[in-house]
Amino acid sequence: MAVIHPVVLCGGSGTRLWPRSRKQKPKPFLPLVGEQTLFEATLGRCANDSRFADPVIVTGAAHLDHVREQTRAFPGAAVIVEPEAKNTAAAIGLAAARLPEDAIMLVCPSDHHIADPGAFREAACAAASLAEQDWLVTFGITPTAPETGYGYILGGEPIEGGFAVQKFVEKPDLATAQAFLANGNYSWNGGIFAFRAGAFLAELAEHRPQLAEAVREAVAKGRAEGACFHPDPVAFSRIEAESVDYAVMEATTRAAMVPAAMGWSDIGNWQALRDAREADEDGNRTRGDVELIDCRNVLAETDGPRISVIGLEDIAIVVDGDEVLVTSMAGAQKVGKLSGAVSQ
Helix, strand or coil, rough: CEEEEEEEECCCCCCCCCCCCEEEEHHHCCCCCCCCCCHHHHHHHHCCCCEEEECEEEEEEHHHHHHHCCCCCCCCCCCEECCCCCCHHHHHHHHHCCCCCCCCEEEEEEEEEEEHHHHHHHHHHHHHHHHHCCCEEEEEECCCCCCCCCEEEEEEEECCEEEEEEEEECCCHHHHHHHHHHCCCCCEEEEEEEEEEEHHHHHHHHHHHHHHHHHHHHCCEEEECCCCCEECCHHHHHCCCCCCCHHHHHHCCEEEEEEEECCCCCCCCCHHHHHEEEEEEEECCECCEEEEEEEECCCCECCCEEEEEEEEEEEEEEECCEEEEEHHHHHHHHHHHHHHHHHH
16 A cells, blocks of 8 residues: 555634634644644644655645644644635645645544544555545544534445445435434545545546646745745635535545544534543533532633533533633534624
């Protein structure tokens, strides 16, 4: 098997875990689960393993200082600095154009939590084997609940180490998600991919030729500065922002899926973060000066003032500086709509 090149997508607006996560320091750069930041943990999953090359990180100028600070333990990391945010198709295209055509890319968001890194690496190797055969591979996360916040993948014909993708499905309503879970052939779409760089660029050129051409020109006219590469901003500005799912994965006839049961979470809201942390006997998770009495499944954390809670269930209370958030877990998906999160 060829060496695998991790490509880490690093950015974010910092709204869904407000007020702990902010625009100037979004969740990849925070130690939300354990002592490492989510970004550091992402890099660490592929480190010190001969099957993986040094990572390629795609980020924006606004987050470059955080990236530099948190890659000190990874001196071989290369950084592509996007002139502006153009969604995942363009970000992955930049990395593919900077790698040799035969390089096997492993595209990883930098803000996910994976409880079982060993299972992640084994799934990555299975995906890489399919990518060598010019499949465009996505990780199919084994679902544990009828989640309505994730897209789904329906597996089709079995292939070596995985399945051909029969179809991608948008975020469902609850009844549909329950039916998917009962069916057993649906997986969550976790946004982790593997493909040969040349094969990805060929598919991008077929389905989004203008985007592909702009990426190629941005790289051809870009400039290197130490470990950083700066694509040409004029060429890059012509790109229409689009996700890799829409631009390539849902259009290609070569989409494949590798099943992955690895304790994955996108840490997409406070409920997801609560569930990713270790709980006490009542299901509570606390950080900082917190006292709970007769509470269950509460997440409470503070960087200063004491939090005292009595008799509540399934809520999050977060104190960060001069901001305080109180939400039910059912309402956690709406945190990004708060004026404080939007105007940060």
